[in-house]
Amino acid sequence: MSHAPTLTSLPLEVTSCSILPLLDHVSLAKLGQSCTSMRSAVSFYLQTNKNLDMTAVTRWIENEEARDVDRMEVILNDPVRSREYVYCDRKKVAFKFLTRNVTVTHLKKLTMTSSWPMANLNTVKKLIKQNKDMEELSIVNMKLTNSLLDVISELPKLKYLKLSPNLRENKVNGVWSVE
Numbered sequence: 001m002s003h004a005p006t007l008t009s010l011p012l013e014v015t016s017c018s019i020l021p022l023l024d025h026v027s028l029a030k031l032g033q034s035c036t037s038m039r040s041a042v043s044f045y046l047q048t049n050k051n052l053d054m055t056a057v058t059r060w061i062e063n064e065e066a067r068d069v070d071r072m073e074v075i076l077n078d079p080v081r082s083r084e085y086v087y088c089d090r091k092k093v094a095f096k097f098l099t100r101n102v103t104v105t106h107l108k109k110l111t112m113t114s115s116w117p118m119a120n121l122n123t124v125k126k127l128i129k130q131n132k133d134m135e136e137l138s139i140v141n142m143k144l145t146n147s148l149l150d151v152i153s154e155l156p157k158l159k160y161l162k163l164s165p166n167l168r169e170n171k172v173n174g175v176w177s178v179e
Helices: 012-022 025-032 036-048 055-076 079-098 121-130 146-153
Strands: 051-053 109-113 136-142 160-165 167-172 175-178
Touching (some): 025 055, 055 079, 055 109, 109 121
Parallel strands (some): 109 136
C-alpha cells in the first residue's frame, strides 16, 4: 500500500515556491511552529520573498488585541498604555519574524502600515539599506526623519514611494502635531 505524499515530504523548493506563497503571514507563522521541516521551509521562503506587506499582519494583531483589551486594562490599569505596549510588542515580534530578524535582502516591495510602531527607526533603515533593489516602498504612520529619507533616497531602483507621517493625538494650542 503506497502512502500519499505529505507536505513535509515535498522538496523544500516545491513547498517554498509553490505552496507557501498562497498563505497569509499569520498562517506562515503558525505553519512554521508545526515542525522543524516546516520551520525550515517557512524560513527559506521568507528569506527569499520579494514582497512584504505588514498591513494584514498588523490588522490581525489589532483585531486580536481588541478581544483582549478588557483583560489588559484590568491587568495594567492604564488602557492607553496597555494597548500601546501589547500592540507594539506583538507587532515587533511579527516584524522580526517576517524579516528573519532583519536579514532579508531580496525585497522588491515593502509596505508598513500601522497605528503603533512595529520596528524602531534604525531597524527600518537597516532593512531598507539591505534591500537595494527595492522598487516599491510604502511607509504609513511612521516617524519620518531626515536620516530615513536619506536612506530611501539611496534606493537606485525605487519606482513607487508612499510616505505618510505618524499623526498622534498631540494637540497643542488646537493644532495637531506630527510626530
